[in-house]
Amino acid sequence: MVKGNFVDQEFEKEFSLDDDQVIREEDHGKLLQSIEMMDSQLRIKPPTRTEPSFNVSEFDLAPIKGGGVHLKELAHALEVKGKAFDSEVATKIRTLTKTSATLQKPLEKNQQKKIKRVVAYNNLTQQVSRWDAAVQTNRAARTIAFPMNIEPVTVKNASEVAELWQSQSQNDFEAGLNALHGMSKVYQEDTKVEQKFRMTLAELRLKRREIAKLRAQQSFEAAKARRQNKIKSKSYHRMLRREKMQKQLKEFEALQKTDPEAALKRLEELERVRAEERMTLRHKNTGHWARSRLIRAKYDPQTRQQLAEQLAVSRDLTKKLKVGDSSEDEETTKEPMKAIPGDEDNPWITVKSSSEIDDFLSGYRKYWDERNKNAETKENAVDEESDKYKRVKKKEEDAIDHSNENERMDQLSKAQVGDDVDECEETICHESLQAEEESEIESNDEGHSINNTLTVSKHENEFRSSEKIDTTDKEYENGKYKDNKEVSSTDTDDNVYTSTVQIKNGSVVKTKLDRKSKRKKIPKYEVKATCQSWIITPISNSEKCVSTEKQGAEILEAETSKIRTSDERVKAFLASVLPETLENEEKKKKKRKSTLDKMFDEVENNISTNFEDRFKKLKSHFGSEVKIDQRMRMMGSGGREEEENDLGASLAVKSMKEARPQEDVELLEGAVETSGATTDIEKLKKTASGINSATFSGISNGGSGGSKGSGRVSGNSNAPAGANSKSAEKNINPEKFIAAKPKVLLTAAPELTNAGEEALDDEMEEDQQKIITEAFADDNVVDDFEKEKEADIKKSQPGEIDLSLPGWGEWGGAGIVAKKKKSRFVIKPPPAPPRKDADKLNVIINEEKAEGIREHQIWEIPAPFRSVKDFEASIRAPVGRTWVPETAHKRLIAPTVVTKSGVIIKPMSEEFLVNKKALLDFTE
Amino acid sequence: MQEENNCIRPPRRFKRSKVNVIEKAKREVEELAKVVCDNGESLPYGHLKWARAKQEERVPVAKEKLARHNRGEGLSEAVTNTKLLTKEKEIEYAIEQAARTEILLTEDAGFLEVDEGESSTQVTQKQIANSVDILSASKHFQLFLEEFGPYRINYTRNGRYLLLGGRKGHIAAFDWITKKPLCEINVMEELFDVQWLHNELMFAVAQKRWVYIYDNQGVELHCLKTLHNVLRMDFLPYHFLLACSSANSFLSWLDVSLGKMVAQFPIRQGRLNIMAQNPYNACLCLGHAQGTVTMWSPNMKEPLVKMLCHNRPLQALAVNRNGMYMATSAVDRSVRIWDLRQLNGPLQDYRMAGIASNLSFSDRSLLAVGMGNIVEVYRDCCATTADHAYLRHKVNRSIADMQFCPYEDILGVGSGSGFTSMIVPGAGEPNFDALESNPYQTKRQRQEAEVKALLEKIQPELITLDPYAIGEVNVPTLKEKMAAKHALMLGKPPEIDFTPRRNKRKGSVRAAKAKKIVKERVKKDYIEAVKAISSEKKDNDQSNQEKPYSVLDRFLPKKKK
Known part of the structure; x- marks a missing residue:
């Protein structure tokens, strides 16, 4: 109460100041004081309390000059002369002085806020982070079953259920009802019947059919309504309105006869509608239509009549109805008709009574008119609006600044107080109305329509304009206007109208907003999208474009997508072929994408140069003994022990080169995927270093000369030990690569040969064998095979790309020798990956890939994978039950999400966070 | 002694047990379902450790059997995705199950055995x-x-x-x-x-x-x-x-x-x-x-x-x-x-x-x-x-x-x-x-x-030398890469079909600008890509003649990138 009084006083002061505009003595004194203080040091005087109050402002706790009041000094007052004051009080004071300290100065407001924010943030993060584990487990889970919070099903036996039933308490009403039911025979019978007879199949069908029919009818009606709503013809709607009116009238009359109470209710309803309509400007001939008619009315009697009709209607509407007997009512309705004399010359007065006008008079039309009022008010008030609109806009803009809703609301109400001081009461009204307003769906159109009518009836208008502001503010809070979209969801006529009007009203603001949002939102989003896409396809032609040219963002997106789709294959190739370009681009983007091809090439080059250098040295060291020929290379380390001990090093090098193939192939082919490059590069480095060290060791061995080619030992284990064969001939002989000596088996000699089915002598057989062998001895099968292999290798390797143009950069004429600048225009292929059959002498493996199966293979690695190898590993095992045991199959094909039908899936409750395991252990 | 024999025993009192019958039955079931762990601890049904204990109970499968059903090398250690790892576990489980089903192969093959000295x-x-x-x-x-x-x-x-x-x-x-x-x-x-x-x-x-x-x-x-x-x-x-x-x-x-x-x-x-x-x-x-x-x-x-x-x-x-x-x-x-x-x-x-x-x-x-x-x-x-x-x-x-x-x-x-x-x-x-x-x-x-x-x-397309080829990723071969490269050298910058998504700005200046920008960008990229090929070649040449590092290298002109 005290506070309230105080506030009131304050208010009074303010108001009085405002009102009187008279200089008071008090204030004058203050002013003088402050002028005096100008010179002194302390400008702000310590506040003095003038009157008792419980509220001490925190700002009044400024340091007082001279240390302020001390407790001891105060305690002196208690002291009796000669005696120390009461010991109890003394101890208290002592303890107080010890324990209590002076309060610290409160922090600055923004500091306080900051701390508050930090604490709140920490609390919130803690609160949210409690879910981290749960979320993580759910994400990682192979299958999640919903609903999660389902309780274990417990089956109750009959007795338990019965107990439950008995324990249920009945309230008085229920008890009464039960008693009533017990008494009434009908109810009992009904229940009996229900219990006794179930519906037969036929009945069920019948019922179902009925329901279906009902539903169908409903849908037809809905469709019809939708169709009718789309019709724009005015005359049609007029007809419709009339029809409806008549129908309602009939209904009302029927109702009067059958159910007078209901009729009364209906009447009241209509009255209310009418009262509402009276408040509006309908039929006042102020609208756009009426004014246009007015111009014509001078020459056209028909329009004159129409306008008169309108006015009559309005008069009718605004006329107060006396509540009384129906007979009196009738009289009163007739009265005004009589009072106004029918004058044909004066169209404003003339009322051409017709059945329609009677309809209007009846008042049942009002409901329908009310529904359509917005449409017409819009027409009326579009041009009257501009000044009002500005004001509204100001308010809106004020309101936008405040993010906090409560603050904003306060502000708004204050602003209104400031603006229209006269209508304080109404603002209060408005506050109370707000709650209602929020619940209303169609708040928009009301607000807007009222907005238009401002100039005519100020009283109402002020009241409603505030509403309007509210509604608009709400919309702003969401960050944008709820415009067409919202309206389109509700498909009544007036809604559509309102939406259009709104657009007209708030066009400036809205467009601004839109632009802002476009600038901010759209490009960002698109960049994101493109980023994603670029992760997939490494060459980004137009990403930069997107970032730099914001204007064409949308188009660009479309473009990039098109380009992407069309040239995806080429890009994939590009990615592998043009590592350099890629790298450049990606460096710019500071993305960690490096290309493997280049790395590989470099390493390969290094190795090869190393080899060559070393080998040259070695060669020179050992002189001309060493000869390498093609065949020996093919043979690998095989069969040259005696001759070429000193060649061990070179052979080791070769063998090492050959030993690599599997890894290298993988690496080379893995070059396509760029994302997983980092790990692969490491691998590559490893392998490279491994190769280097191995070769060096081999070389050193070879250099020492004595040791018998220890490098050879490190050669391919798969290679058949051709060392056994001691033939010195250089031709490949199949005998060379035979692992074991031919095992001569003690088989029975066949008595018959295949060719002729006659018994032959042993000699004859041997002769024939000889003949056969001799016959085939000439065609050197092995040589042919070797040649074939060489040809195949050549064929499989990609050729050079010659870009030189004939005659370009060359002088013509006699005696001029063309310079050989061609090498500049020739692109050499990178070294081919080692062939699968590199270490197999007697095998040619076709390296070409069959097109048929490539169609079925995957071209790009899906998202979580970063290397081809891993992806291939992940799909290496079959899933089908043909190849996998049933239990495993079930687990492999388990769905990721399992939902139980017919159960509401609620969000996770806090119970989920309880550590069940700990709980279990605890209970144990 | 006699007295003792004759002494009448107090009538046995049947205390009505407080425990419900159902509860008793429940307890019995629980007893049955209990699993005794290795450390002698017995666990009730539904306990978290229960499943684990049950799993441990299974007889391990022989390594040879597992090897027979092995599906090859799994994911590398670089993979840390939990879902992938769980899938890997499923595969392992499938392998183990398959190895276990060998127990169903009851028939065994024999051979003709002869006495010593005979063949x-x-x-x-x-x-x-x-x-x-x-x-x-x-x-x-x-x-x-x-x-x-x-x-x-x-x-x-x-x-x-x-x-x-x-x-x-x-x-x-x-x-x-x-x-x-x-x-x-x-x-x-x-x-x-x-x-x-x-x-x-x-x-x-x-x-x-x-x-x-x-x-x-x-x-x-x-x-x-x-x-x-x-x-x-x-x-x-x-x-x-x-x-x-x-x-x-x-x-x-x-x-x-x-x-x-x-x-x-x-x-x-x-x-x-x-x-x-x-x-x-x-x-x-x-x-x-x-x-x-x-x-x-x-x-x-x-x-x-x-x-x-x-x-x-x-x-x-x-x-x-x-x-x-x-x-x-x-x-x-x-x-x-x-x-x-x-x-x-x-x-x-x-x-x-x-x-x-x-x-x-x-x-x-x-x-x-x-x-x-x-x-x-x-x-x-x-x-x-x-x-x-x-x-x-x-x-x-x-x-x-x-x-x-x-x-x-x-x-x-x-x-x-x-x-x-x-x-x-x-x-x-x-x-x-x-x-x-x-x-x-x-x-x-x-x-x-x-x-x-x-x-x-x-x-029939799936008939290849390696029947697992279907599970492989299609990566372009060297030959294809070269062919693509060659095609790029001879090719023209790709044509752009420029049809805006929305028709609104059909003839607007902005649309025209955007179109121009896009076209130029694509063209530029293409030219850069082609240029890069030649520069790559140069780089290769340079890398071949790698010089030893010298202090004065910093005064050399910087490499163009």
Whole structure:
């Protein structure tokens, strides 16, 4: 109460100041004081309390000059002369002085806020982070079953259920009802019947059919309504309105006869509608239509009549109805008709009574008119609006600044107080109305329509304009206007109208907003999208474009997508072929994408140069003994022990080169995927270093000369030990690569040969064998095979790309020798990956890939994978039950999400966070 | 003492237990469900540790078994994605389960064992037949068909039915166990090969000019005139392909489910009278007079693999059931065993007394070698070197064809004198998968199996050397990369079809600007890409002449990037 009084006083002061505009003595004194203080040091005087109050402002706790009041000094007052004051009080004071300290100065407001924010943030993060584990487990889970919070099903036996039933308490009403039911025979019978007879199949069908029919009818009606709503013809709607009116009238009359109470209710309803309509400007001939008619009315009697009709209607509407007997009512309705004399010359007065006008008079039309009022008010008030609109806009803009809703609301109400001081009461009204307003769906159109009518009836208008502001503010809070979209969801006529009007009203603001949002939102989003896409396809032609040219963002997106789709294959190739370009681009983007091809090439080059250098040295060291020929290379380390001990090093090098193939192939082919490059590069480095060290060791061995080619030992284990064969001939002989000596088996000699089915002598057989062998001895099968292999290798390797143009950069004429600048225009292929059959002498493996199966293979690695190898590993095992045991199959094909039908899936409750395991252990 | 005896016991008081009956029952159940852990701790049902304890209870699977079902290397350590790792675990679980199911393979194969100092080679078929049970003994029989020989033979996939085809046109199909004939006809012309199709209802016959298909009643169903001069036939059961090799060096694959020729091309290697399929990858292996073996798929007109196996003309060729080993024989009386997976070899090189004109692998990789009129069966001859024949049998005339009967210890030998069914103990696979091929198939099962097989038919495009190629990622080869590069060099910047998504700004300046920007950007990128190629080359040159680092390098002009 005290506070309230105080506030009131304050208010009074303010108001009085405002009102009187008279200089008071008090204030004058203050002013003088402050002028005096100008010179002194302390400008702000310590506040003095003038009157008792419980509220001490925190700002009044400024340091007082001279240390302020001390407790001891105060305690002196208690002291009796000669005696120390009461010991109890003394101890208290002592303890107080010890324990209590002076309060610290409160922090600055923004500091306080900051701390508050930090604490709140920490609390919130803690609160949210409690879910981290749960979320993580759910994400990682192979299958999640919903609903999660389902309780274990417990089956109750009959007795338990019965107990439950008995324990249920009945309230008085229920008890009464039960008693009533017990008494009434009908109810009992009904229940009996229900219990006794179930519906037969036929009945069920019948019922179902009925329901279906009902539903169908409903849908037809809905469709019809939708169709009718789309019709724009005015005359049609007029007809419709009339029809409806008549129908309602009939209904009302029927109702009067059958159910007078209901009729009364209906009447009241209509009255209310009418009262509402009276408040509006309908039929006042102020609208756009009426004014246009007015111009014509001078020459056209028909329009004159129409306008008169309108006015009559309005008069009718605004006329107060006396509540009384129906007979009196009738009289009163007739009265005004009589009072106004029918004058044909004066169209404003003339009322051409017709059945329609009677309809209007009846008042049942009002409901329908009310529904359509917005449409017409819009027409009326579009041009009257501009000044009002500005004001509204100001308010809106004020309101936008405040993010906090409560603050904003306060502000708004204050602003209104400031603006229209006269209508304080109404603002209060408005506050109370707000709650209602929020619940209303169609708040928009009301607000807007009222907005238009401002100039005519100020009283109402002020009241409603505030509403309007509210509604608009709400919309702003969401960050944008709820415009067409919202309206389109509700498909009544007036809604559509309102939406259009709104657009007209708030066009400036809205467009601004839109632009802002476009600038901010759209490009960002698109960049994101493109980023994603670029992760997939490494060459980004137009990403930069997107970032730099914001204007064409949308188009660009479309473009990039098109380009992407069309040239995806080429890009994939590009990615592998043009590592350099890629790298450049990606460096710019500071993305960690490096290309493997280049790395590989470099390493390969290094190795090869190393080899060559070393080998040259070695060669020179050992002189001309060493000869390498093609065949020996093919043979690998095989069969040259005696001759070429000193060649061990070179052979080791070769063998090492050959030993690599599997890894290298993988690496080379893995070059396509760029994302997983980092790990692969490491691998590559490893392998490279491994190769280097191995070769060096081999070389050193070879250099020492004595040791018998220890490098050879490190050669391919798969290679058949051709060392056994001691033939010195250089031709490949199949005998060379035979692992074991031919095992001569003690088989029975066949008595018959295949060719002729006659018994032959042993000699004859041997002769024939000889003949056969001799016959085939000439065609050197092995040589042919070797040649074939060489040809195949050549064929499989990609050729050079010659870009030189004939005659370009060359002088013509006699005696001029063309310079050989061609090498500049020739692109050499990178070294081919080692062939699968590199270490197999007697095998040619076709390296070409069959097109048929490539169609079925995957071209790009899906998202979580970063290397081809891993992806291939992940799909290496079959899933089908043909190849996998049933239990495993079930687990492999388990769905990721399992939902139980017919159960509401609620969000996770806090119970989920309880550590069940700990709980279990605890209970144990 | 007496008193004690006489003393009346206080009446036993039956306290009504407070515990509910249901609760009691519950407790009992819990007791039953309790699991005793290793550390003696007992856990109630539903306890978190319970499942783990239950899992630990299982008998561990032997490592050899696991290795047998191994699916290859898993994910690398770089993968940390939990979902992928859990999937990996599922795969491991599947492997373990598969290894566990081996317990269901109850049957075991045995071998003929002889006393010390004796050799199983000496044991005759008669002796074996006398010592085995009646049913097995009945499986040894001979058919003397000297008029129309020599005979080609073929067993159905389940080993139940036998098809005989005499060179002079005699065809006989019958259930060889019950000896119940299906049909017996004479096609009245020369006949080269016979082959059952997917089941015992139909078979193909390579006759003098064309291939014919008959049903098991001997009714001619089809005459395939596209397949002419066929010498050898084979059926790929999972692809429903009838593979034929012809005298004029044509290889053809006919889809018998659609009646469509999948592929047919000349391979230009002369007469193709030696053919076998590799059951592991459904490739065809052909033996040639140059001593080579070539492998073919219908998707490539070049051989997938060409192996030089002998330097004399090949005589026979056989691939074992799991596609691990290949046996070849040449006119130089050698028989060699090759590793087909690694394409290495020869693993073994044998010299025979005669030319091995026929070779056949059994289910359990026993090798039958037919030389003239002698059949020799070798045990453990692939991975290890065999010393002597396991069994030996002599027939009257020279052998034309041999085949081990699937799931039986039987070797069928077709010769000039007819057909001989030999007992070879330990040859057949004792455990059969009834869903795969069932020797005791009923009519209904056969129908079911046919439908299922058709539904699970593998497309011919998937026939490759590596049957797991379908699980690989398609990465461009070096050749393709180069081709792409070349194409890029010669190409023009890509044309841009510029149609804005929205028609609103159709003719606006902004739209035109955007269009221009896009076009220029694309063009620029393209030119940069092309330029980069040349710069790459320069870089390569530079990297080749790598100079040692010197302090003064910093004064050199910087590299353009």
